[in-house]
Each structure stands twice: as C-alpha cells, then as structure tokens.
Amino acid sequence: MTAPSADLAIFVASLFHGGVGKMRVHLMNEFARRGVKVDLLLAERDSPYMDRLDPAIRVVDMPTSNALTGVPFLAAYLFRRRPRVLLAQRLRVNALALRARAIARVPTRVFVTANTHMTTEIEALKPAKRPHHLALLRDYFPRDDGIISVSNGVAEDLAGLLGWPWPTPRIQVAPNPVVSPELYAMAAEPLDHPWLAPGEPPVVLGVGRLEPQKDFPTLLRAFARVRRERPCRLVILGEGKLRGELQDLAAELGVSDNLAMPGFVANPYQWMARASLFVLSSLWEGSPNGLTEALAVGVPLVATDCPSGPFEILEGGRWGPLVPMSDPDALAAAMLATLAQPPAAADLRQAAQRYTLENSASRYLEIMGLGR
CATH class of the missing domain: 3.40.50.2000 (Glycogen Phosphorylase B;)
Known part of the structure; x- marks a missing residue:
C-alpha cells in the first residue's frame, strides 16, 4: 500500500474574507509549524489571507466544489496523495469528501467541522431549501469519522438534529484559534x-x-x-x-x-x-x-x-x-x-x-x- 504523502488535507470552498478565513489560516499555519504535512484544497483563491499561508502548506486548486466535477477530482487526489485525515468544512464540502472517499477506496479518515447553530441556521433559510440542508446533515454526518464542534451549544444542537444522545463521543468540541x-x-x-x-x-x-x-x-x-x-x-x-x-x-x-x-x-x-x-x-x-x-x-x-x-x-x-x-x-x-x-x-x-x-x-x- 502506498504510504500517505500528506498527514492532513483541509477541504474548503474558499478561505473567505472575514473572521472564519482568518481563523482557518491561523490553525493551518500552527499545524504546519508543528510538523504536520498539510494540503489545502481550495475551489476559489479569492481571500486576502492567501498570502498569510505558511509556505510549507501545499495548495491544491480544485476545479470546482460542485458534485459533478468536484467528486472525480477529489477522488483522484485522495487515491494519489492518500492523506491520513481529511478535514471538511461545511455541509456540501463534507458530502463531496465522503463521496470521493467511497470512490477512491482509501483509508483516509474524514472529519467535518460544525461552526454554527444548525437548527437556527436552517430555520433562517427559505422553506424550499430547508429539506436539502437537513438531508445533507442527516445523510452524511453519520458517515464521518468524527465531528468537531466550535462550542458545546453547537454540539448539543447538532446531536439533537441527528437523533443522537448528548453528550456523545461522535461529536467533540475544540475552541476556535482566536488568541494569538x-x-x-x-x-x-x-x-x-x-x-x-x-x-x-x-x-x-x-x-x-x-x-x-x-x-x-x-x-x-x-x-x-x-x-x-x-x-x-x-x-x-x-x-x-x-x-x-x-x-x-x-x-x-x-x-x-x-x-x-x-x-x-x-x-x-x-x-x-x-x-x-x-x-x-x-x-x-x-x-x-x-x-x-x-x-x-x-x-x-x-x-x-x-x-x-x-x-x-x-x-x-x-x-x-x-x-x-x-x-x-x-x-x-x-x-x-x-x-x-x-x-x-x-x-x-x-x-x-x-x-x-x-x-x-x-x-x-x-x-x-x-x-x-
């Protein structure tokens, strides 16, 4: 079996312009500083924080983050690089990651982050969009190797949406990397x-x-x-x-x-x-x-x-x-x-x-x- 060429692949659609993008860069840079081999998979290089990335981080340009072309590209990446862990951000990206892993048939463990109070966020959507978001949540989150939540409140709410008891070892809490x-x-x-x-x-x-x-x-x-x-x-x-x-x-x-x-x-x-x-x-x-x-x-x-x-x-x-x-x-x-x-x-x-x-x-x- 081919040895992993990356410890951690982080898959995001974009680093964005606000606090979320900044926190992601801080965290990735700290991983790299500790000797973790990090690949960053991006669909869009539209963030002012790109130039703050540690040079040791390998940036992989995704052609798109939609399912039609994103899944085959990601599956090929996983088969070739075989990262030990893939960390997915948000619902749609997580679904793509899990589909790609199934196609690539690699032992990469997939984790997903939970960054917001999902019940309230879904309720704020237009009614026609709510079933799709709930489906992405309930169909794919149980397939992840783990869920990393930014707060206990987010974790407890997510457990309720998934019909899991709280607390559960399947959802772990990690503080945001704010103070630096x-x-x-x-x-x-x-x-x-x-x-x-x-x-x-x-x-x-x-x-x-x-x-x-x-x-x-x-x-x-x-x-x-x-x-x-x-x-x-x-x-x-x-x-x-x-x-x-x-x-x-x-x-x-x-x-x-x-x-x-x-x-x-x-x-x-x-x-x-x-x-x-x-x-x-x-x-x-x-x-x-x-x-x-x-x-x-x-x-x-x-x-x-x-x-x-x-x-x-x-x-x-x-x-x-x-x-x-x-x-x-x-x-x-x-x-x-x-x-x-x-x-x-x-x-x-x-x-x-x-x-x-x-x-x-x-x-x-x-x-x-x-x-x-």
Whole structure:
C-alpha cells in the first residue's frame, strides 16, 4: 500500500474574507509549524489571507466544489496523495469528501467541522431549501469519522438534529484559534481617527457581515436609546447586503452623524483595542470570534444570549451582560451599565486564554489522531 504523502488535507470552498478565513489560516499555519504535512484544497483563491499561508502548506486548486466535477477530482487526489485525515468544512464540502472517499477506496479518515447553530441556521433559510440542508446533515454526518464542534451549544444542537444522545463521543468540541501573538501585534498598530482623539465621546463597536444574522438594526435602535442618556458614537465594521437599509434606519433614528460604517477592515483589532464597548447583537452564532477577540484585547462587552457561543465565552455573563435577542431596550440598558462601570481589562484578557491558537491546534490534532 502506498504510504500517505500528506498527514492532513483541509477541504474548503474558499478561505473567505472575514473572521472564519482568518481563523482557518491561523490553525493551518500552527499545524504546519508543528510538523504536520498539510494540503489545502481550495475551489476559489479569492481571500486576502492567501498570502498569510505558511509556505510549507501545499495548495491544491480544485476545479470546482460542485458534485459533478468536484467528486472525480477529489477522488483522484485522495487515491494519489492518500492523506491520513481529511478535514471538511461545511455541509456540501463534507458530502463531496465522503463521496470521493467511497470512490477512491482509501483509508483516509474524514472529519467535518460544525461552526454554527444548525437548527437556527436552517430555520433562517427559505422553506424550499430547508429539506436539502437537513438531508445533507442527516445523510452524511453519520458517515464521518468524527465531528468537531466550535462550542458545546453547537454540539448539543447538532446531536439533537441527528437523533443522537448528548453528550456523545461522535461529536467533540475544540475552541476556535482566536488568541494569538498576531492578534496582539495588530491591536497595537496605530489608528488615526478623529473619534479616537482624547476627550471625544466613547466609541461603541460592532463587527460582522451586514446580514440578517448579525441583527445590526437592533444595535442601531439600542444605540439611539443610549444617546438619549449620554454622548457616544457607533462604528460597525463589515460589509454586506443590508448596508443601505442600515443607513436608512440610522437616518430615521437621527444617529447618522454619529455612525461610521467603513466596510470590511483587514485589521479590526485596532478598533477593538481603542473602543469603549464591543456589542454583539446576533440572532445566532457558533462561537463568535469577534466576541472572543474583543475579550482578548480587554474591551468591555455586551452580547445577546443567542444560540450559541456567547453564553460559553462570557461564562454565563461573568465577563459581560447577556441580553435577550432583538430587544433594543434590554441591549441599551446593558450598554449604559457597562459604559458606566466597565470591568477590569486584565480580567477580560485572562478570560480569553481558553481560546489560544495553541490550545485550539492541540485539541484539533488530538481529536483527529494527529497529535504533535
């Protein structure tokens, strides 16, 4: 039998532009640093993080991630390279990986990551699309050699969807690789903005795609209520299809002059380190990286108690208030209270150490049987 020429193949459609892509690169680079031979299978090289990949990582260009042409290509790759483990990201990619392994008839073990609260994500889809997503989940996840979840909440929800008892050894939890030396170095980079000058009102920060999941309308409404009590400004970093609606809502609420939406920012940590408050207003998550990043740099936080992740990251509200979703009054009250009496930054930074890159990489490798 041919010996494996790669320890680990990581199959993703794209690295993307946001926090998910950044975390993937951090994790892969740490694997490579530890001597794991990594192949990265990509259908699209459209990410600004491509140039941050460790040179030891071998990039394999997939012709496509659709089943018609993707499965034969992947099967040929598996037969030729015979990686010990293939780590698949998301539902469709996982289905392709399992089909390809069956064709190649290789002993490669396939693991899939669970990055979000699946019940809520499926409910947010158009009704016609829900059966297909459930089928991908229920038909293929049981065939995987293991499932790696980003949080206990995601894992428990997934077990319920699959009809498995919880806890189950078939789903293991690994923290996201959020806290790294790079994060602190980027947070320390200078940032010149008039709102950050001494004596200016406090800056409230939100970070994320301008999509329904992040529920920035609730943050805007809460911000307008906070401004009735004290001066402050709001910065939302991220891009998406709801930009126009959010700008219209800001005008309706009379807060346009105190709102900045600079779009996607490659280094959000500069803002996090200088903001007076970080707010996560999401309707659902998995383990929100932005919240953990803000915790790591020591900025006070407020978050919705959405499924799932914030409750675990903030340890039930120990490190910042948790409020009901879609409740501007509750969110505004928590924002005012935290601005008036912020927690100690050193305590917040210490609480984030569970999410170091080293801890995450060690846990992933342990689960996949590639311990280094």
